[in-house]
Amino acid sequence: MSAPPVLTFDSIPTEEGLSLDLVLDPAWAGTVFAGTDFEAAGPGEAALRLDVDGRDVTLSGNFALPATAECVACLERFPLRLAGEFTLVLEPAEKARGRQAAKGPGSEVELTRDELDTDVYSDGKIDLAHWLREQILLEAPVHPRHEGECPRPLVAPDAKASGGHLSDRLVEASKVDPRLAPLLSFVTKNPKKE
Numbered sequence: 001m002s003a004p005p006v007l008t009f010d011s012i013p014t015e016e017g018l019s020l021d022l023v024l025d026p027a028w029a030g031t032v033f034a035g036t037d038f039e040a041a042g043p044g045e046a047a048l049r050l051d052v053d054g055r056d057v058t059l060s061g062n063f064a065l066p067a068t069a070e071c072v073a074c075l076e077r078f079p080l081r082l083a084g085e086f087t088l089v090l091e092p093a094e095k096a097r098g099r100q101a102a103k104g105p106g107s108e109v110e111l112t113r114d115e116l117d118t119d120v121y122s123d124g125k126i127d128l129a130h131w132l133r134e135q136i137l138l139e140a141p142v143h144p145r146h147e148g149e150c151p152r153p154l155v156a157p158d159a160k161a162s163g164g165h166l167s168d169r170l171v172e173a174s175k176v177d178p179r180l181a182p183l184l185s186f187v188t189k190n191p192k193k194e
C-alpha cells in the first residue's frame, strides 16, 4: 500500500511552488474508509498544488475516488464517485501556538474567520495523506442513496397502493410465513367480539 507522501516544507520551491499528480491507492483509500460503510472501488487520483507564503503553505487541488456504499433506501451497494476541490491554508504549529500564547490562557477573544479556516502542520512536515483523508471524508455523503429511482426498491409502488389494510398485508405475509397465521386470525376476528 502506498499512501500519499509526506512533504517537507523545505522541499517546496519558494518561488514556483509545487504541483503534484497522485494516484490514490485503493488499499490506502480502504484505510480512509475504515469504520465507515464506504469501500474503495479502484484507484483514485488527485492533482495538488502547494504554494509558500512565508512559513505558511497553501495546499489546493482536487481529487476523485471511486467507491461503493449501501443505499439507505434499498440497502443495495452501489457505486459512487467521491470528488471535490479544496484550498487549505496550513501554518506552522509553532506560529499558531505563539498566537494562542499572545492572547493569554483561557482568552475569550473570538477567533477571526481566517483563523477558523487555518490548519497547522508540525515539524516542517506536510502529510498529504492526512489532508486528503479529511477532504475525502468531507465529500462522503452521510446518507448515501441511488440518484433518482432505486433499481430494485424495497417496497414496490403497487404494494404501497394495496397495503392500506393491515389484514391484507398479513394475508400476503402468512402465505410466506405460517407463524403469522395466528396473528392474522387475531386481526380479522377480534373486531367481531366487541
Ligand SMILES: [Zn+2]
Binding pocket: 071, 072, 073, 074, 075, 076, 145, 146, 149, 150, 151
Ligand atoms: Zn437504492
